[in-house]
Amino acid sequence: MILRSLLLRQGRFALPRSTLIRPFRRYLASQIEETYTNPHQHQQFIAGADGDATKSQAATSLSAESEVLDNDPVALNYALQQHSKAVTGKIGSMVEPHYRPHELLSNPPSPKDITLELLMASQSHIGHSTSLWHPANAKYIFGVRGEDGHPIHIISLDVTAAHLRRACKVVSGVTERGGLVLFVGSREGQARCVVNAASMSKGCHLFTKWIPGTITNGQQILGKCKKKVVNHKDEEVKGFEDQLIQKAAVKPDLVVCLNPLENYVLLHECALNNIPTVGIVDTDVNPTWITYPIPANDDSLRCVQLIAGVLGRAGQEGQAVRRELALTGQLPARQDHGLEPPAEQETDERNSRDKEHGRNLLQAGDV
Amino acid sequence: MITRRLLRPASAFASSGWTCTACARASIISQTRIPQQQKRAHHVPPLTYDETFTRAGIPGLLSPHGYLIAWSDYQESLVNKLNELTAGEPIEHAQTKDLAIQFARDPMSASLFNHASMAHNNHFFFSTLAPVPLSLEKVPSLKQSLCNTFGTIDTLKATMLDTAATMFGPGYVWLVWARNLDNAPVGGSSKSRGSWRILTTYLAGTPYPEAGYRQQGIDANNQNAHSYNDYMKATPPVGMFGAHSKSGQEQAKMPPGGTQVLPVLCVNTWEHVWLRDYGINGKRKYLADWWGVIDWGLVEQKTPTEASHPVEFIRS
Numbered sequence: 282m283i284l285r286s287l288l289l290r291q292g293r294f295a296l297p298r299s300t301l302i303r304p305f306r307r308y309l310a311s312q313i314e315e316t317y318t319n320p321h322q323h324q325q326f327i328a329g330a331d332g333d334a335t336k337s338q339a340a341t342s343l344s345a346e347s348e349v350l351d352n353d354p355v356a357l358n359y360a361l362q363q364h365s366k367a368v369t370g371k372i373g374s375m376v377e378p379h380y381r382p383h384e385l386l387s388n389p390p391s392p393k394d395i396t397l398e399l400l401m402a403s404q405s406h407i408g409h410s411t412s413l414w415h416p417a418n419a420k421y422i423f424g425v426r427g428e429d430g431h432p433i434h435i436i437s438l439d440v441t442a443a444h445l446r447r448a449c450k451v452v453s454g455v456t457e458r459g460g461l462v463l464f465v466g467s468r469e470g471q472a473r474c475v476v477n478a479a480s481m482s483k484g485c486h487l488f489t490k491w492i493p494g495t496i497t498n499g500q501q502i503l504g505k506c507k508k509k510v511v512n513h514k515d516e517e518v519k520g521f522e523d524q525l526i527q528k529a530a531v532k533p534d535l536v537v538c539l540n541p542l543e544n545y546v547l548l549h550e551c552a553l554n555n556i557p558t559v560g561i562v563d564t565d566v567n568p569t570w571i572t573y574p575i576p577a578n579d580d581s582l583r584c585v586q587l588i589a590g591v592l593g594r595a596g597q598e599g600q601a602v603r604r605e606l607a608l609t610g611q612l613p614a615r616q617d618h619g620l621e622p623p624a625e626q627e628t629d630e631r632n633s634r635d636k637e638h639g640r641n642l643l644q645a646g647d648v
Numbered sequence: 649m650i651t652r653r654l655l656r657p658a659s660a661f662a663s664s665g666w667t668c669t670a671c672a673r674a675s676i677i678s679q680t681r682i683p684q685q686q687k688r689a690h691h692v693p694p695l696t697y698d699e700t701f702t703r704a705g706i707p708g709l710l711s712p713h714g715y716l717i718a719w720s721d722y723q724e725s726l727v728n729k730l731n732e733l734t735a736g737e738p739i740e741h742a743q744t745k746d747l748a749i750q751f752a753r754d755p756m757s758a759s760l761f762n763h764a765s766m767a768h769n770n771h772f773f774f775s776t777l778a779p780v781p782l783s784l785e786k787v788p789s790l791k792q793s794l795c796n797t798f799g800t801i802d803t804l805k806a807t808m809l810d811t812a813a814t815m816f817g818p819g820y821v822w823l824v825w826a827r828n829l830d831n832a833p834v835g836g837s838s839k840s841r842g843s844w845r846i847l848t849t850y851l852a853g854t855p856y857p858e859a860g861y862r863q864q865g866i867d868a869n870n871q872n873a874h875s876y877n878d879y880m881k882a883t884p885p886v887g888m889f890g891a892h893s894k895s896g897q898e899q900a901k902m903p904p905g906g907t908q909v910l911p912v913l914c915v916n917t918w919e920h921v922w923l924r925d926y927g928i929n930g931k932r933k934y935l936a937d938w939w940g941v942i943d944w945g946l947v948e949q950k951t952p953t954e955a956s957h958p959v960e961f962i963r964s
Contacts, residue, residue: 358908
């Protein structure tokens with residue numbers, strides 16, 4: 282829901298004029314007014330969350346980036362090729378900005394680029410046949426179109442935009458507070474956008490079948506997964522291995538599902554475990570399965586990649602905010618992990634024991 | 649014959665189902681309207697100093713009317729033709745260089761190649777000119793690099809201008825940085841893998857070796873079959889298999905003798921550029937004036953890093 286700012290109520294000239302330079306993604310867009318900002322957005326929801334709750338030890342430095350040799354022929358060739366492309370690639374005529382499919386994956390739009398024109402161009406207003414609809418979606422539907430006895434429902438794009446912006450706020454809010462987002466999209470062609478979105482949000486991805494019981498029976502299915510402890514700067518902290526053996530696999534704090542019809546088991550498990558879900562709700566999908574539905578077309582790959590890209594960007598923005606806050610000492614991340622700080626004299630013994638036994642733990646995600 | 653297809657059927661323009669008998673007798677052509685280009689993919693690219701040039705011409709080279717002919721009007725006609733040729737097709741958003749490379753070997757798309765390559769070359773020519781050009785003395789790294797290949801700057805100037813003056817017919821003369829054909833580094837250092845070269849392209853030929861079949865570097869009217877074959881195939885075929893064999897050369901994406909080439913400077917010798925300001929006999933004077941208005945700072949921006957590093961002199 283978009284609330285009008287008080288400024289607008291005073292008169293339409295109270296708002297400053299928008300700048301004439303429009304970025305490419307808003308080239309054909311209609312103007313939007315200010316959106317609602319939550320005055321409680323900085324509230325800490327976990328009691329006792331403060332800067333002293335986690336004890337972070339000295340972290341090992343990250344591996345240095347590979348050095349590019351000055352006289353490496355491959356590097357020289359690549360540099361010449363890139364320079365040539367930059368210098369001569371665009372000479373000749375000015376080509377108008379246009380849609381390029383790979384850009385949805387290589388450079389997805391961010392929440393502020395959501396416009397009705399973009400949603401319509403991505404075919405997100407196209408619903409299913411009217412005979413296949415779920416009546417609970419009536420409030421998302423604009424109308425019926427189509428001839429020759431095959432009418433389809435059209436989804437209201439302003440409703441789609443509003444719900445998508447809300448979902449972006451949810452995703453960025455979760456990542457701001459150190460939550461884990463799981464992106465799921467098991468249809469063909471959705472793998473790449475799911476992986477992109479998860480890596481931008483520093484969450485998890487799934488593009489194959491959801492194994493029933495992964496959350497409800499997690500200790501069995503994910504029992505052998507590797508777990509690690511990270512500090513506020515996302516650097517791994519050693520010393521918790523013994524405590525982690527007993528710990529169950531982490532459950533996601535938010536699940537984003539791009540094809541809810543095929544993943545109803547996943548959504549049911551999330552509901553049983555109080556995990557909120559975000560999902561693309563087509564006209565034939567039951568919207569009650571999902572906490573934050575996004576009414577859109579789940580059959581168009583362009584639409585799905587757009588929504589996944591936008592949600593991934595929202596997660597990225599949340600991660601950036603969290604990193605900034607962590608560097609200044611404010612830690613909004615949840616602190617109810619129940620871990621004890623490891624005793625310091627046992628650290629060396631444990632390190633030497635690890636080297637002797639050479640434990641070989643499975644990586645998370647192996648089945 | 650290339651026919652231009654109507655973008656909308658004539659019936660769409662009828663405002664009502666009923667037309668009077670007089671209108672029904674009227675010719676179908678007067679009833680149909682070909683809509684104007686609603687969304688043009690290609691536009692004339694903006695030059696950095698376009699405003700100055702439109703007002704005062706290129707100081708020392710072209711008058712305002714000469715600039716209008718050579719750039720404003722001519723580039724617009726090229727861009728319009730490009731839009732016409734690519735409208736409604738998947739290639740309508742392709743850059744001119746990509747169009748030239750894609751259609752270099754397609755004689756059915758010769759017009760498209762010509763206009764794309766000409767638009768590219770013309771823009772390249774004007775992108776090295778400035779109202780207050782930077783002298784080559786102020787860019788010592790580039791000057792040193794050029795001297796390493798040509799000996800002195802006067803030699804470079806003489807070679808380029810004489811080549812351009814003796815070309816019979818319109819075209820371009822390019823100064824390019826080209827990698828050596830053999831991959832093995834000369835003299836043991838991997839930095840000296842290329843040198844400066846001067847290329848000619850007649851009419852709308854392109855300097856890029858990926859479109860080498862349309863480089864048009866020689867005047868075919870002055871050649872016989874042997875010399876033409878020698879020009880087209882720089883290396884004779886070797887062996888039965890592999891990249892250097894006859895079949896390998898035919899299948900290669902890049903024409904034989906092609907290597908990576910980066911143009912940094914060119915002079916446009918088409919008559920419509922200099923005819924108005926210099927007269928029919930003024931080609932040499934035009935070329936001499938052009939040398940004085942090159943902005944070597946802009947040329948240096950196009951030069952690759954490996955070229956402006958001091959390179960040891962290569963004897964080829």
